[in-house]
Amino acid sequence: MDVNAIKSQFPIFSNKVNGKQLVYLDSSNSAQKPIGVLKTLDHFYKNEFSNTGRSIHSLAVNATNKFEDTRASVKHFINAESKDEIIFTKNATEAINLVATTFGQQNINKGDEILITELEHHSNYVPWHYLRERKGAIIKFLPINDDGDIILEKLKELITTKTKIIAITHLSNVTGTIVPVKEVIEIAKKKKIPVLIDGCQSAPHIKIDVRDLDCDFYAISCHKVYGPTGVGVLYAKRKWLEQLPPFIGGGGMINEVEKDRITYAPIPEKYEAGTMPTAEVVAFNESIKFMNSIGFDNLIKHEKEITNYALDKLKTINSVSIVGNPKNKAGVISFTIKGIHPHDISTIVDEEGVAIRAGHHCCQILHKRLNLSATARASFGIYNTKEDIDILCSAIEKCRKVFELK
Amino acid sequence: MDLKELYQDIILEHGKNPRNFGKCDKHTHQAKGHNPLCGDQVEIFLKLNNENKVEDLTFKGSGCAISMASTSIMTELVKGKSIEISKKIISSFINMIKNADEIKLNELNEDQKIKIMSLSGVKQYPMRVKCATLAWHTLTSAMDGEKSDVNTEVGDQ
Numbered sequence: 001m002d003v004n005a006i007k008s009q010f011p012i013f014s015n016k017v018n019g020k021q022l023v024y025l026d027s028s029n030s031a032q033k034p035i036g037v038l039k040t041l042d043h044f045y046k047n048e049f050s051n052t053g054r055s056i057h058s059l060a061v062n063a064t065n066k067f068e069d070t071r072a073s074v075k076h077f078i079n080a081e082s083k084d085e086i087i088f089t090k091n092a093t094e095a096i097n098l099v100a101t102t103f104g105q106q107n108i109n110k111g112d113e114i115l116i117t118e119l120e121h122h123s124n125y126v127p128w129h130y131l132r133e134r135k136g137a138i139i140k141f142l143p144i145n146d147d148g149d150i151i152l153e154k155l156k157e158l159i160t161t162k163t164k165i166i167a168i169t170h171l172s173n174v175t176g177t178i179v180p181v182k183e184v185i186e187i188a189k190k191k192k193i194p195v196l197i198d199g200c201q202s203a204p205h206i207k208i209d210v211r212d213l214d215c216d217f218y219a220i221s222c223h224k225v226y227g228p229t230g231v232g233v234l235y236a237k238r239k240w241l242e243q244l245p246p247f248i249g250g251g252g253m254i255n256e257v258e259k260d261r262i263t264y265a266p267i268p269e270k271y272e273a274g275t276m277p278t279a280e281v282v283a284f285n286e287s288i289k290f291m292n293s294i295g296f297d298n299l300i301k302h303e304k305e306i307t308n309y310a311l312d313k314l315k316t317i318n319s320v321s322i323v324g325n326p327k328n329k330a331g332v333i334s335f336t337i338k339g340i341h342p343h344d345i346s347t348i349v350d351e352e353g354v355a356i357r358a359g360h361h362c363c364q365i366l367h368k369r370l371n372l373s374a375t376a377r378a379s380f381g382i383y384n385t386k387e388d389i390d391i392l393c394s395a396i397e398k399c400r401k402v403f404e405l406k
Numbered sequence: 407m408d409l410k411e412l413y414q415d416i417i418l419e420h421g422k423n424p425r426n427f428g429k430c431d432k433h434t435h436q437a438k439g440h441n442p443l444c445g446d447q448v449e450i451f452l453k454l455n456n457e458n459k460v461e462d463l464t465f466k467g468s469g470c471a472i473s474m475a476s477t478s479i480m481t482e483l484v485k486g487k488s489i490e491i492s493k494k495i496i497s498s499f500i501n502m503i504k505n506a507d508e509i510k511l512n513e514l515n516e517d518q519k520i521k522i523m524s525l526s527g528v529k530q531y532p533m534r535v536k537c538a539t540l541a542w543h544t545l546t547s548a549m550d551g552e553k554s555d556v557n558t559e560v561g562d563q
Contacts, residue, residue: 340471341469341470342470343470344413344471347409347531348409359444360444360445364445373446373447374445402413403471404418
């Protein structure tokens, strides 16, 4: 795999940041976009734009077909059984809120339990907290160990007859832990408990197979998979989409509307109210094509190489500590430097053109568990090179110099 | 942008060795401040005497060099001042950080002005302004006896 050839497909890297070559290490936050995605957005708006599904003129038919083409591509991308099981949302957060709201409305009552983990991003905690507030549900946390791995043995202890759903991340955005979700699902299935997987971080890094996993729900954030912002995907098994009540009400999600009753559209439209981000969904198809053109085997191999190179190199710098040491780790490295707050690290490395994230990364529960108030995070994408890591490390040396660390 | 202007020696020194750190005895007022975006937290302990003068002012918390230094310098400058003058210092500081105005306070001596102006580099880094101002807003909250915590994302901070 020629990384430089891949990198050249991303126009942003021809720009300078603070007069320096951009070293983008914030892909867990949002990934940069390849030229194919950008060209499609531009072309669609300039030449093909129309709303989908409503009008019958040629532009609308074309737009609808292209929109549905992306749905079919997503189906293949995650190996869903049917494209009806692919719902487009505003983002992955909305996808999880969709499930929490509709599933909660139908299946959660006072005293019922929702099981999540200490690794979760706020987007896979807050929507469930609403059910605690509104319905008197109980949220239980599957604990992690100091390495950042979930303690799977505790799962059986935490599951009770009151457990109604398990919601768990596939890949931690802080420790990079690849969670053994298949094992979690196997345990849950024996107790007939549905499982939602937050796949925000995993989708760009791991080959997803929802049928092999046998999960009930899977949420994806398209902008992290080299796609446009404004699009998320919810995969849900057909039975759930047919059984659960609708989420947002409005145009496009109805069947018949009368003064005294309303019937809803079949899936997937039932969950796609109002005008959708048409151009962005159409352009997301290019992201999937881009991913497929590289192939997950190559992608995983490359990211593993970069991650190991970065870990080895960071460990040699005095006073740098890596957060967590999970059994299986993807390209996300959070770290601290003794004597320098992550915000100061971020400001100083930014002067060198290095974009990292600093803070709690929307994981306050996890940071408290690890006794950290904030961390710095370097997260990798397909375009990152060993040279990027070298520049990061020399920028960290600059932090140490500014702060006069020995 | 110049990093040296942001991370001046005074700031690095106060960041490493913050003055008046800890909980003071018999404080009469206290307030908490929080920046939910980064997790910075500060707790202010204020002891006012009968004449409404700041007899003691300390803080606890964690944060970046900018927030720790800013809080440390604040406690030094405000200690011993009346409430009225303290509030003048606070508003001049916030004005300086946000609007780049010089500090023109007769109540501060030259040495104190140098200290407070060492934080002026922050204004070139808009994302860091809240790091510098959190403690100052929290001190105002303590003086006014506000019940709710200061949150950098709520209201005009």
